[in-house]
Amino acid sequence: MASGSTNFYDLYRHGSLGVSLTDALDELIGDERIDPQLAMKVLTQFDRIIAETLQEKVKARLTFKGSLDTYRFCDEVWTFLIRNVSFKLDNGGQAIQADKVKIVSCSAKRTEDK
């Protein structure tokens, strides 16, 4: 599973965790404490570790409903823009409402195959 670090998507870099890491690395590069190649290595490690951790450590489930505004399937990546979404968490808490949510989703098959 965790064979090569290049086998993982970098889409999580666009989440809060990835953005904050990228910002921190940028600051260090700007201060000339690290060079960009090392920063890229950190990010590829991050890609692998966040994918593994989400897969192994997280058990939560959720369901959501809404009206699909836009869908797109390009290069094995689904992009949905959903309006009036309500998310339900598995703990039976109150639903989370959002007027629109963008979903970017890569194929789960590719990581499992490799």
Place this chain on the structure above:
Amino acid sequence: MSNSAVGPVYDTIISEVINAVRVDFEENGIEDGVLEILKTKWQSKLSQMKVAQFPWEPKPEPQPAPAAANNGPATTAAPTAAPATANYSQPTMSPQGAAQTLSLPGALLPSTNGVALKQDPGIVNTEPAIKQEPGTGMPPIHPAYNPANAAPGTAAQRAAQALQSQYGQRAAASINAIHSGMASQMNGNAQVQQSTRPGQAPQHMSPQQQYRQGVAAVVQQRMQQVSHAGAPNGLPTAQFDGPNDAAEDASLPQGSGSGHPPFMNREMIDQHFHAQLAARAKQMEGGGLMLPLKDATEHPSLAASRQGEGPAQLDGGDDGIKSEEDEDAINSDLDDTDEDKDDDEDDDENMGHMMLCMYDKVQRVKNKWKCILKDGVLTVNGKEYVFHKATGEYEW
């Protein structure tokens, strides 16, 4: 609770990443302190996002602090939501603002000058409510002007209107000559009978009346030629009744006296020609390159509405229909730009609510979609959630 799970999960990820790259840092000859700085920076930046409660942050008080932590992201989320709604309302507001500024010149124009009156129908076309004005709104502005004359709204009527507003009482003679010329063409001798009726003009002696009638016949012929040349299609059938003649009787003595009506009228004919030419020049200029596209597109419809008015045009209803069409055309353009802006905003705004995940299955039956997603990070309303598996159903 997946939001409370975010903190430990992210902490695990940070620690693992830091440990995993430690070797790389050593290989590059970077001291350990830099790695610690990286970790601290990462954690502090993540804390600034306030997407969840993280273990490295000072633990809040058990009861009130979670509420404060909940309020914190909510208040930070509110400003980000506010510009979004402002952006939304901005494009929807702007067409209204444009429509208001469009209708404003229409409301102001009748009081400016006579030549501009020619454009009045074109501008008023955009606003059906003001469209009634030539019939109902004009008489208060020009008290001597006969409301019945304004109703047909033909080119000749407009020319008379223009003369009226430009020269006031002095033009009354030629205006009435235009009207009586049109009437006499339809009625033949009816005009003579009407004007010699005693009820119509009680204050005039009949010899004077007849003299003026003889002069008026010459003038009428001349004015017919004028109206033929100036407005070839503007010959309505509306003038069957007497108010026009009454207006002539009332206004002729005041305006030009009984002295030399032919001379005055010739002058008025020249003025009339000049007004027509000026108006046409203005129209051609406007239909060409000199005006903004918005105004230029109005002129074809203006010309069409003028040509469309045949002899059967007794009232202003036709203009109302055309104005609705114009309005549709303008609105549809604006609606299109609205939608475009809407789509752009979707792309700009997506950082606020985003789900990053893997998909197991994406199925669609007609417009119903069903997705099975896994290993995702969801950011909604300033909060972050992680999930192992998510199922979504939505309709397109």
